[in-house]
Amino acid sequence: MFFKHFLGEHGFHQLSIARLDSPPPASQLWLLDAGYAPAEALSEFITQCGEQTPIALVNIAEGEAEWLVDKHPIINGVFYSNATREQLLAGIQVLLEGGDWLPRPLMERLLGQLRQMRQVSANKASLTLREREILSLASKGLSNAEIAAQLNLSPHTIKSHVHNLLRKIGASNRAEAAFLLRNHLDWPEPCNA
Structure with missing residues (x-):
C-alpha cells in the first residue's frame, strides 16, 4: 500500500498490486517487493x-x-532496502523511459564480470588443444593423476599444462578456470595447437 500511495502522489499514472502466486498481468513496469516474498518466489x-x-x-x-x-x-x-525516496522515484522514472537502474556496487560487480568474460573469451583461443582437453577433464572433477592416467601423460606434465592455462586465462585455480570457461569447454572451433 505504501507504493500505491507514495507513487500515486508523484504523478505515476496507474499502479496495481498483484500477488506473486497469480499469473503476471500486463504491466508497464514490475516492482517486486522483496520484503514480502522469498527470493525463490520472486x-x-x-x-x-x-x-x-x-x-x-x-x-x-x-x-x-x-x-x-x-x-x-x-x-x-x-533498489536496496536502504534506498531513499528520491532514488526510488528517479529510478522508476529511468525504468519507465527504458533505462536500467542498479546500485553502484552491483553495477561494478557486473562490469567486472563482463571484463573478465571478455578477457577469457580473448584468451580462450590461445589455449592449446591439450590445455583445452585437460581443462575439460578438470572441470569434471578429475585430479591431475586421474587426468594423467586417462591421457597417458605424467602427472607433472598435467600440472605444467594446468599452470599454463591458468596463467593464460587469468584464473587462480582449476575451479575458477572451469567456471570462467563453463560455456566453452567443448570448443568446436580450431585451436592454436
Whole structure:
C-alpha cells in the first residue's frame, strides 16, 4: 500500500498490486517487493514475466539482489532496502523511459564480470588443444593423476599444462578456470595447437 500511495502522489499514472502466486498481468513496469516474498518466489515470478516488461526489485538485500540478477539478467532495476525516496522515484522514472537502474556496487560487480568474460573469451583461443582437453577433464572433477592416467601423460606434465592455462586465462585455480570457461569447454572451433 505504501507504493500505491507514495507513487500515486508523484504523478505515476496507474499502479496495481498483484500477488506473486497469480499469473503476471500486463504491466508497464514490475516492482517486486522483496520484503514480502522469498527470493525463490520472486525468481519463479520473474520466469513467468518474460522479457517485454521491465522488472525492478525493491526493498531487497544486497546478496539476494546479486543472486537474482545473476539468475535473471533481464532484471532492469534494483533498489536496496536502504534506498531513499528520491532514488526510488528517479529510478522508476529511468525504468519507465527504458533505462536500467542498479546500485553502484552491483553495477561494478557486473562490469567486472563482463571484463573478465571478455578477457577469457580473448584468451580462450590461445589455449592449446591439450590445455583445452585437460581443462575439460578438470572441470569434471578429475585430479591431475586421474587426468594423467586417462591421457597417458605424467602427472607433472598435467600440472605444467594446468599452470599454463591458468596463467593464460587469468584464473587462480582449476575451479575458477572451469567456471570462467563453463560455456566453452567443448570448443568446436580450431585451436592454436
